[in-house]
């Protein structure tokens with residue numbers, strides 16, 4: 001298939017074309033199936049606005065089938081849970097290897113499905129999905145219980161860690177493949193089985209991954225992928241009594257609803273939600289480094305990252321210099337279709353998101369803020385593009401400084417004192433990430449302790465690693481993806497009490 005972009009016609013790989021041309025399907029019990037709902041959803045390339053595929057839109061019956069398959073695969077003789085830990089690790093490793101084998105194809109698929117830029121799709125989305133599987137491949141052999149020093153004589157107590165059961169995973173559109181690694185890796189390492197509902201906007205890479213997992217040796221039914229809308233398929237998964245744990249990545253609004261509904265059957269829940277992350281440049285920072293890192297953080301993937309440093313606090317002495325450098329960077333970004341070489345700035349996910357972002361910028365202007373638009377959008381772009389934007393003359397109470405815009409919009413606020421900026425940075429409903437730019441390591445350490453965020457970056461922004469836990473404070477969620485902490489969300493702890501003394505047989509007087 002040829003994707004016609006602004007500057008060129010680019011041929012997609014045959015593997016990608018096969019995914020785009022596939023008959024709409026769900027993946028349940030190790031095979032592709034048509035939906036029982038019979039419903040379909042068009043899939044669009046955000047950079048052109050053109051339809052590129054048709055995906056299945058699962059209904060409640062399809063979700064029920066998937067949960068049943070996952071339940072069967074979890075029940076004795078459970079083919080996954082009872083497989084040796086070494087063998088489970090080998091299969092997880094092979095899944096990571098297969099992602100690498102098709103890395104360039106996966107990257108192309110994420111470009112046309114999610115509006116990514118090719119280099120970032122390959123080096124971030126695909127790379128970190130594969131790394132997550134390789135990291136969690138090491139865990140099945142290392143999930144251990146403990147011996148407990150209880151204060152009773154002749155009693156031995158130990159703990160065992162057991163998989164929680166059937167996991168319902170629901171993911172956002174901004175990192176379709178990457179989030180699969182973050183959810184599926186630890187769930188499989190823990191011995192769970194899974195039903196994953198990818199976003200209706202970006203269902204293609206998760207479906208492909210499920211097939212590769214079978215090729216890697218994962219038993220059928222252990223990983224089921226069921227695309228569909230949040231309101232139908234998502235709701236059916238959240239309310240299904242056969243699901244033991246929900247892991248959700250998406251907006252805070254939907255996360256709250258899921259938490260409320262999960263309470264009815266006391267499902268375990270992990271929530272990775274929105275953010276409005278504060279990024280602080282102190283007067284002693286290397287300004288050029290700080291500006292480059294901050295601009296990269298907010299403009300990467302057109303600001304559609306949960307931890308985007310969208311609130312930039314700059315010391316008043318360097319405020320104007322920083323804004324000048326930021327606008328220069330924003331003006332030089334090459335906007336276009338992410339499949340084209342040299343492009344470093346792509347579209348928003350869809351038309352609704354574009355309108356949403358425009359609305360935020362317009363209302364900021366109406367409230368008296370100053371708007372700097374960065375690079376001009378090429379006239380021949382047909383997709384959902386928004387120019388990189390910087391907003392100054394903003395106060396903390398303005399909408400653009402409080403709410404998650406989820407677009408390439410940076411709000412810059414001036415500050416004077418460290419105590420003041422920490423208080424302002426923490427005065428947010430969210431607490432996903434925070435950043436500090438300074439050359440003074442003592443200041444950085446003190447500020448790190450006081451900032452209320454799940455991740456704090458010092459003199460950098462945006463790195464993740466499968467070994468480092470990722471998640472939010474406050475309304476950015478609870479529980480953690482990645483690292484050993486993530487495993488806690490997929491494991492139950494069982495205490496086993498064993499009497500070690502011989503119990504004497506009492507004879508009654510009569511005998």
Ligand code: NAD
Nearest residue numbers: 171172173198199229230234235250251254272273274306
């Ligand atoms: P969203 O909440 O609209 O949708 C996320 C997922 O939830 C989708 O699969 C959707 O179909 C499903 N969903 C929607 N309504 C549902 C319902 N009623 N019941 C069950 N499922 C439902 O979010 P989005 O627009 O896809 O993604 C953007 C949001 O995700 C942003 O807020 C962003 O910050 C957040 N996000 C957070 C992280 C993180 O790790 N904290 C990572 C990526 C994205």
